Amino acid sequence: MRFSDLIRVSIRQLVRHRRRYWGVMLAIALGTAGFITIITMGRDLKQNFNRDLELLGRATLVKVYFERLPAYFHQNFTSATVQALRKMQGVRDASLAVCTYMAQSSNNGVAHNFSLFGVDNAFWDVCGFTTQDGRLTSLADNDLRQRVVVLGPELAQTLFGRKDVVGKKLEIQQDIYTVVGVLKNVGLGDLSHFAFMPFTTAQDRILRISPANRIYLRTLTWDDVDKVAPLIPQVIQSVQYAPGLKVEVAWDQVKRVKAVAFWVQLFIYSSIVATLILGGVGIWTVMMAAVRTRTREIGLKKAMGAEDQAIMAQFLAEAVCLSFTASLAGSFVGLLTVEVTSHLISSHPPQGLFLFCVILGLVVAVGLGVAAGLYPSLQASRMEVVSAIRYE
Amino acid sequence: MNELYPHPRINGPIIQVTRLSKHYSNGHGVIPVLRGVNLEIHPGEMVAVMGPSGSGKSTLLFILGLLLPASSGNYQFLGQDVLNLSRTDQADFRRRRVGFVFQNCDLFENSTVYENLEFPLVYAQVERHERPARIVAALERVNLAHRLRHPANRLSGGERQRVAVARALVNQPQVILADEPTGQLDRQNGHMIMENFKQIMAQGDTSLVIVTHDTQVAECCHRTFSLEDGVLYES
Numbered sequence: 001m002r003f004s005d006l007i008r009v010s011i012r013q014l015v016r017h018r019r020r021y022w023g024v025m026l027a028i029a030l031g032t033a034g035f036i037t038i039i040t041m042g043r044d045l046k047q048n049f050n051r052d053l054e055l056l057g058r059a060t061l062v063k064v065y066f067e068r069l070p071a072y073f074h075q076n077f078t079s080a081t082v083q084a085l086r087k088m089q090g091v092r093d094a095s096l097a098v099c100t101y102m103a104q105s106s107n108n109g110v111a112h113n114f115s116l117f118g119v120d121n122a123f124w125d126v127c128g129f130t131t132q133d134g135r136l137t138s139l140a141d142n143d144l145r146q147r148v149v150v151l152g153p154e155l156a157q158t159l160f161g162r163k164d165v166v167g168k169k170l171e172i173q174q175d176i177y178t179v180v181g182v183l184k185n186v187g188l189g190d191l192s193h194f195a196f197m198p199f200t201t202a203q204d205r206i207l208r209i210s211p212a213n214r215i216y217l218r219t220l221t222w223d224d225v226d227k228v229a230p231l232i233p234q235v236i237q238s239v240q241y242a243p244g245l246k247v248e249v250a251w252d253q254v255k256r257v258k259a260v261a262f263w264v265q266l267f268i269y270s271s272i273v274a275t276l277i278l279g280g281v282g283i284w285t286v287m288m289a290a291v292r293t294r295t296r297e298i299g300l301k302k303a304m305g306a307e308d309q310a311i312m313a314q315f316l317a318e319a320v321c322l323s324f325t326a327s328l329a330g331s332f333v334g335l336l337t338v339e340v341t342s343h344l345i346s347s348h349p350p351q352g353l354f355l356f357c358v359i360l361g362l363v364v365a366v367g368l369g370v371a372a373g374l375y376p377s378l379q380a381s382r383m384e385v386v387s388a389i390r391y392e
Numbered sequence: 393m394n395e396l397y398p399h400p401r402i403n404g405p406i407i408q409v410t411r412l413s414k415h416y417s418n419g420h421g422v423i424p425v426l427r428g429v430n431l432e433i434h435p436g437e438m439v440a441v442m443g444p445s446g447s448g449k450s451t452l453l454f455i456l457g458l459l460l461p462a463s464s465g466n467y468q469f470l471g472q473d474v475l476n477l478s479r480t481d482q483a484d485f486r487r488r489r490v491g492f493v494f495q496n497c498d499l500f501e502n503s504t505v506y507e508n509l510e511f512p513l514v515y516a517q518v519e520r521h522e523r524p525a526r527i528v529a530a531l532e533r534v535n536l537a538h539r540l541r542h543p544a545n546r547l548s549g550g551e552r553q554r555v556a557v558a559r560a561l562v563n564q565p566q567v568i569l570a571d572e573p574t575g576q577l578d579r580q581n582g583h584m585i586m587e588n589f590k591q592i593m594a595q596g597d598t599s600l601v602i603v604t605h606d607t608q609v610a611e612c613c614h615r616t617f618s619l620e621d622g623v624l625y626e627s
Contacts, residue, residue: 001515002512002517005520006513006519009514012503012507016502016503018504152625183454223607260576296498297500300498300500301515302459302486303486303492304484304486304487304492304512304559305484305486305487305488305512305515305516305563306511306515307479307480307483307485308479308483309513324463362613385460386453386454386459386460389459389494389498
């Protein structure tokens with residue numbers, strides 16, 4: 001039997017008995033689509049998942065500072081150091097900050113002490129902070145050394161007795177600042193009682209502000225933390241002299257996030273594998289049923305001179321065509337899902353990875369078709385002609 | 393003339409069976425079905441085999457088509473011993489030498505008439521462009537060329553059996569083995585099938601072995617045999 005005839009006859013059988021095969025095709029298509037989507041979008045989804053997880057745990061936030069000993073009080077990081085850290089593989093961004101725990105303000109004649117951070121514009125993204133009201137400090141604020149301040153919600157409450165304070169004036173060490181934003185109180189912790197102003201403004205105007213001795217660094221995913229953290233001292237020391245350097249990582253949180261991610265991934269992959277196995281079992285069952293219902297047909301074909309191999313090849317080809325077609329449909333669904341997901345999370349997964357997944361999906365589907373169709377095909381090919389012809 | 397597998401011009405019989413026996417074992421003993429059957433069939437000859445149910449008529453037909461192995465004896469087809477062929481060679485023999493027509497008009501239900509007739513050609517690896525002409529020619533021999541693209545499951549009983557005959561003819565075999573081909577047809581359709589067979593045999597290349605209960609069918613044949621208790625007698 002020629003290959004072209006084999007494929008033509010198999011496809012004809014599938015089309016004519018399509019109602020019988022819908023369920024199996026759906027299972028394989030969904031499995032393939034899920035596989036393509038998860039693998040193609042995996043890293044981008046992880047990065048987004050990672051950003052959201054920050055609100056709960058800050059697992060990928062690394063703090064770099066100098067040991068709090070008198071010998072290191074005047075140590076500071078340079079902007080070249082921050083640039084070097086930003087270029088590290090697996091680092092999303094880094095931010096340089098100055099700090100004082102003794103800022104003073106006078107509001108309506110009442111004095112308050114609070115802590116204050118001078119931050120660059122990268123700080124907000126690195127720490128994952130957003131505002132509930134107003135805006136964050138910007139690059140322009142830093143460049144122009146604007147006297148603007150963003151307040152933690154608890155500090156706003158303490159200073160003004162309420163939280164909608166955008167546009168209010170606040171006196172800090174005898175300078176007047178405009179409140180431009182109030183932070184959202186999610187994941188802030190103690191920083192809820194802090195004030196934040198542009199890095200350059202703080203350096204210029206705040207007395208007893210610390211040197212630029214702390215860097216906040218965000219990795220792309222939790223998997224990058226243990227690759228990046230050990231390299232940080234090396235990178236910093238390649239740029240500047242840095243005795244007493246400390247790198248602080250929330251290892252417990254990293255571990256927990258990884259554990260959660262592992263179980264989620266395991267669940268997703270298990271679901272895909274289970275779907276594909278169900279598809280395989282479906283093919284096996286459908287093909288066994290087909291062999292039984294087409295017993296007379298098999299006998300008749302053998303009486304016409306079909307060899308055992310031709311009968312086997314036909315049923316095997318039908319199983320493979322079934323799984324291949326389903327996988328092709330799944331690839332199309334996967335493409336749509338990847339496009340939609342990419343649009344939703346504003347990412348651009350590599351085309352090569354998508355193509356690799358499609359090819360792998362098709363190869364797996366063909367393997368599934370062969371594995372699931374082999375036994376029914378063997379059964380069909382081994383049938384005795386007379387028993388098959390006389391089968392009722 | 394057979395274009396697909398040229399028939400050798402021979403003077404002797406196409407089929408020569410001597411002392412052919414077949415028995416089944418059922419665990420308690422041996423049940424004989426055919427006992428020392430002798431049969432010769434010549435080119436263009438129509439032979440009927442009659443006998444009561446269970447007498448072994450179909451078994452004889454299946455052995456002649458190499459669908460069943462014989463227990464002992466000798467079976468020569470065009471002078472060649474075919475009882476000891478391998479499974480692959482048996483399939484090749486069925487493709488090249490014989491065409492089957494069964495009682496139940498076994499057509500492939502979800503296929504058209506064309507597709508039903510195409511299968512034997514597919515297995516014989518006939519070029520695709522040659523197939524339509526062969527199929528139409530076979531259908532013309534049973535006067536059903538106008539049903540070429542008709543779905544098999546929408547044909548009448550008589551038409552279905554004629555399509556089955558055409559399918560048996562499409563590979564231009566040397567022998568047609570028919571197992572009660574008119575058994576489920578009314579008299580008129582049965583008569584039409586036999587007329588088709590007569591016309592085909594009249595062309596001289598093909599022989600027919602027909603198993604039947606119907607004496608009128610047997611009367612259409614050149615020779616009639618009776619099978620009783622596994623022994624074949626010429627009537």
